[in-house]
Amino acid sequence: MTLEMLAIVLGGLTIGSALMVVLSKHPVRSVLYLVVTFFLISANYILMNAQFLAIVNIIVYAGAIMVLFLFVLMLLNLNKDSEPITSIGIKLAGIIAGGVLLTVLLAALKDGLVITQQAVESANNNGLVENLGELLFTKYVLPFEMSSVLFIASMVGAVMLAKREKQIID
Amino acid sequence: MDSGLIIEKLVLVAIIFSISLLIAMYATYFERKVAAWFQDRIGPDRAGPFGILQPLADGVKMFMKEDFIPSHSDKWLFILGPGISMFTSLITSAIIPWGEDLTIFGNTVALQVADFNIGILFIMGVLSVGIYGIMIGGWASNNKYSLFGAIRASSQMISYELAMGVSVITIVMMTGSLSLKDIVQDQHGMNWNIFYQPVCFIVFFVCALAETNRAPFDLPECESELIGGYHTEYSSMKLGFFLFAEYVSMFISSAIIAILFFGGYNFPGMDYFSGNALAILSIIAFFTKIFFFIFVFMWIRWTLPRFRFDQLMHLGWKSLIPIALINLLITGLVIALNKGWF
Amino acid sequence: MESKLTNEGVAARIQEQFGTAVVSVEMPYDMLTMEIAADQMHDVIEWIKSDAELQIGFLTLLGGVHYPNDNGREFAMVYHLHSWTNNFRIRLKAFLPAENPTIATLTDIYDGANWMERETYDFFGIRFEGHPNLVRILNEDTMDYFPMRKEYHLEDATREDKDDRYFGR
Amino acid sequence: MGKIDDIQVINGEGYQMTTLEKALGVARANSVWPLPFATSCCGIEFMATMGSNYDLARFGMERMSFSPRQADLLIVAGTISKKLGPILKQAYEQMAEPKWVLSVGACASSGGIFDTYSVLQGIDRVIPVDVYVPGCPPRPEQIIDGIMKIHELVKHEPIRRRYSDEYKHLLTSYNIESDGE
Amino acid sequence: MVLASIFESGVSIDFYIVLASVLFAIGAVGVLVRRNAIVLLMCIELMLNAVNLLMVAFSTYHGKGDGQVFVFFIMVVAAAEATVGLSILVMAYRNIRSTDVGIFNKLKG
Amino acid sequence: MQSLSNRKKVVSDKPMNFMEKIYLPAILGGMWITFKHLFRKNNTVKYPEEQRVFAPVYRGMHVLKRDEQGRENCTACGLCAVACPAEAITMEAAERVKGEENLYREEKYAATYDINMLRCIFCGLCEEACPKEAIFLTDRIVPSEFEREDFLFGKDKLVEPMNARIDVTKRQHTGQRGTK
Amino acid sequence: MSTFKEDSAYDMPHVGLSNETIDGDIATLNLGPTHPATHGIFQNVLQVDGEKILSSERTVGYIHRAFEKLAERRPYNQITPITDRLNYCSSPINNMGWHMTVICNSVIGVDTGALTGFTYVFQEREKIYELYEEICGARLTTNVGRIGGFERDFSPEFHRKLEDFLRTFPKVFNEFNSLLSRNRIFMDRTRGAGPISAERALNYGFVGPNLRAAGVDYDVRVMNPYSSYEDFDFIIPVGTDGDTYDRFMVRQEEIRQSLKIIEQAWKNLPEGSYKADIPEFYLPPKEEVYNNMEALIYHFKIVMGETPIPAGEVYHCVEGGNGELGFYLISDGGRSPYRLQFRRPCFIYYQAYPEMIIGQTISDAVLTMSSMNVIAGELDA
Amino acid sequence: MEAASTSADYLPLLIQVAVAAGFVCLVLFVTHRLGPNVHSKKKDSNWECGVESDGDARFPVSIRYFMTAILFVLFDVEVIFFYPYAVNFEKLELEGLLAVILFVAFFLVGFFYVLKKGALEWEK
């Protein structure tokens, strides 16, 4: 088994589980498939030696964000039947639109951005946490601080929403 | 990487696997015995001499029990729940360095399945995924107590994960590496982190109790309120997995506590040894520490009353997280002062 | 602890207040026992609670008694009340006819009366007017008789080990 | 019913317990998790049995399973009223196989002194009982004695029993549905 | 040699571009087709992840770490988006008892 | 409310001092207590293997006594059955015929004497009621059984065998004469 | 094998639990009938918002045994074994007001998961049982009181065991106490859990420790002394807010006081008979049955239930482990009571339960229940 | 640190994952085959303390659990940011420290905001 094959298998699995996210009727299953997708994407990261990101991807997406989704599903008690059925027309239109989007994307990315086909050996250590950290705290220190402001903003937003919600109930 | 290495790792994995299963099995026995001793009782003593076959009997019983799936449940998710729980607690042991390198037939064998430089993060990642087992299991059971237990469990686990993360960061700051092997080597001899970071240790320890759902944080399955909590509907080995996973996690948590704060496989006076003697002694030292912490886990379980849910959340969010953060800042500042950055 | 009130004094005071509502006064075993007209019972109990001198403000027990042979007075409601400050106990009774055993509820005076009245209803079928939720409490809802009435048997009719083997009586 | 004689029926067909089965039986017997259905005075005595002076843990029984799915032995201790009968039956029905029932005390076994309109005259009117323990309340010794009898049953139970027609018959006679595989 | 680093393999960046684009397209289709708002949000997460994947691929194939740092910030945005989005959703659900996106239109009017 | 008894004392002390607030001292204290128990001798009675002595007055399984000559004491007067609150005793009386004087002490005897041990609540009222010192409760326990039927203890199980007499002299209901 | 079964009647569990939710995050949760939190059996359907309880709906009567009816059909001397079984945690009190059982009671007040402390006290409880066994031949349903005195005198073995108990119990008890009462986890859990004000408690008819926890020092032993309680020196512990912590502390202190009383009683145990001097109520000693015609007649009469109980009515109450336990007896001169009604404190406590737990958490509800010591047998009669 | 780790380091992990997954699946399969199986409608319905429960027991849970989860997500991502810093702590020196202190300050502002607003209050 060569690496190429491994990558292709991984990619196929990723696409498959991503498809299942969209296809499965049951939202809880969607969540689980999405978690699987994230794991597979992390595996891809590892292949590209972005180790730190791989694990962070799991912690943040699979371990936190998707837990939140699951919470919401439990909170709202959404069963299979609660989703109204989309008409075939919309489905078709959606699929066609997706296909078009895909072509456009592929064309644009292929033409515009590719410089190297082969991975650069010097990138070998880019994914390591030391190097990332160095970048983060030197070059990107401003966005770093900004992101914490963003957090405060979303905290405020979430808390406000929940609070408002309480008033409605009372 | 050659096939020799793979075989070596395979054997190592097999050994570690059996050891952690064995230890978890006997942890159940030990727990029952310890509880009995604390309570001036005898504990299991009829299955085999001193009852040492008790875990076996339990295991056989569970295998032979009806594997029950309630009709309103989501069948696959119902099975998936305990599977995830067990699976996550089993794979954590991969990154634990069990001892100094061993030399067998001229080959140096690292007593660690996989050493990668983000070891601690791996643990955090597995931890955060472990929540799914309980959540899915509880949700799929379609039972109110299960759901309630599952929600309690996941709220509790995510709350304590934060404080745990922050206290881990403090240790990482002292070491400068996320690799467990580095952290252990950094504490060579008696240079244990506990001496520098007692507060951090307490926070971490409390969080470890909460993450493993051990008393006094065993609310999710607290039976006087929720019957069995998330595993109310589970029978046979699926229940066994949930219960077993707790013991495996307890074993792993003890190992990690030992690594982060008590020098892992280091022991005082280790410089006088070398080679395989050192390796074996280091393994022994490490397991002694692990057993000690397993014992402490049980000791606490049989001593303390349980928290109430709101108190538990308050403790996690309002005490532990601020304490951990402040501790982190102080650590940073002290090191900065030492280095003369100001 | 010695009581500050005497049986006679209390009886006189209640009689003075309610006059004809008091049907009879007895003192078996030193306990003041008064029979009160059923329709006045509620008021009497309310009054002795609020009266500054008596302060009989604790409902110890209420329950029914069935006297099937006493025509027109088949059911008795018995109330035991207690004044803690005076350490004085009193027993009040009211008799109800079998056709319509109804008496005013005490739930507006004592919260504790709620279940006791339900229990009395459950056992005897005495109805309490104004009770918020007068349904059976101890027995199944499906039960179709009032078991504490004297005419009903105690025994479970299905006990077989007794039938078969000539037990006792 | 559901007793040694039941087993003898199976044995009578020329069925012999294999060594493996015997070993399994012994293992099972040492890990009987009780579901305490303790209602009244007998329940208190059952708690005393769990306490350190008698220590049920010795038999590997200290893990109470309040969920019927996880329990092997339904210990009915105390008075069971007619109002409670259906609930008891539900608990029994929802237990995962294999399951046994121990009836502790006079009330549970026969109604005891409570020969009254409200008390079930013995739980064997609603569920099959494996072992009866007399007494009011039985002393812990007697309860343990009953448990030892249960162990005896467990040890001798062929694995097939829960599929056997006799067992199905037993359940049907109690109006309990069963469609094993 | 079972598992070598990707740097010695023949996997070209095209592969990751295709993979990321497909993931992105799946997400987009999901957004268009599914009407359950929660699934919709999930699809958005999927799209963001596709972008992440692309970023990492570029970073690896260009030999610069910047792409990966960027992924960080995308994660921040994803987290923020998920929290706020779900809060709104929960609030809306409380009021209208549905997570059908169609109904959100009614909120406006 | 004023004090009713003049013996009132408030015992609960709600506020916590600092040491109590930080959890740890109390927790460590508690752990120390449990730790000490680790080394304490257990006080379990391993029941089936070893047995605690019961109090001589313990009310366990019944016995129908015989007198010194081995004659049954019971005269089938039925008092025990009447006294029994659980209605657990049944008996049939029979007249003693000639030649049975060595079997029965009185002219009447119980031809059958059953106690339903599942019904019995071991209250001892039968023992108290018996005028002939014929029935006693003993400190033996009634074993558990698989079948309901096994609990109907007839005379075969109740009457004491001559070769294994049961000592009831320590029971307080025993008069001086009964055992003579 | 039993041949008798009732067919259809037992097939339908009759209480369904509504799954409907009133609003958004309100859920119904069913505690009981068979639930570890109910020490005994009753059903409690809670509506919760998160952990907070909004309402509570109770179903009781699951072990209704028809005590009162039973009492009407049994001769007086057969009633004592029945009353034993009313509150089985402290049966001798029901019979006569005996004191050690208060100790057993308090143990039940611990449902916080601290199992170990529990077992320590259980060991002592076991000793108490042994004591009972020595006195009366049974461990739990002691049945020791008789009309006109106790059944029998204390044996020397009892003396030895009691002394041993008096020596070891305080130690164990202190251990238990220090495991919990000043532990913050425990305090946090119990303080403010399930409170009830004195006024409300009175209105509901609370008595005993639960009322004393709310600050009212009502105690039958002081108000209407019986069984020579007026001779003993003891205090009445009270709490302040009537919450679980108060109840716990009050019971703890009561145990100490009980010990004190036992010690005092032990020292001053009067020489003499344990029976009142009314021969027509008490079974004569067996030897007399043989010698004395009169005794024989008494004997038959008593056993046949023909003791001359005068017609009339009486209310008597004792301080049980759960407070004022009253007996209201109407006699028509017959061999059984015409009517015997019990004042069952648990029945009254449990009524106030919703009021105490609304707004509290589920854990509080469980704790409140056990700290009130609601015993289903007594509750359901 | 010294040896740059590569993707290959994860291979043993893969082995462990495979073994663990195999074990779990095997056990789940075996236990399903071994035990007896008796079904009935009543048995298969869920356990509600002995009374019958109807249909779906998935009740909507309180919003407070949801608030906890939301805050967890936000804080968790913030905590993740500390890791690269902690590893580079010594290298980054004062500038890094100041950046982090600022970051922690923001963190704390958010935290105290949340506390102040009572989003974490589990009021009794």
Ligand code: SF4
């Ligand atoms: S058998 Fe006796 S002790 Fe047991 S529950 Fe019945 S009355 Fe109580």
Ligand code: SF4
């Ligand atoms: S001990 Fe009591 S219940 Fe048993 S037979 Fe004698 S009188 Fe009846």
Ligand code: SF4
């Ligand atoms: S045992 Fe005693 S009381 Fe009973 S019938 Fe015989 S002689 Fe009479």
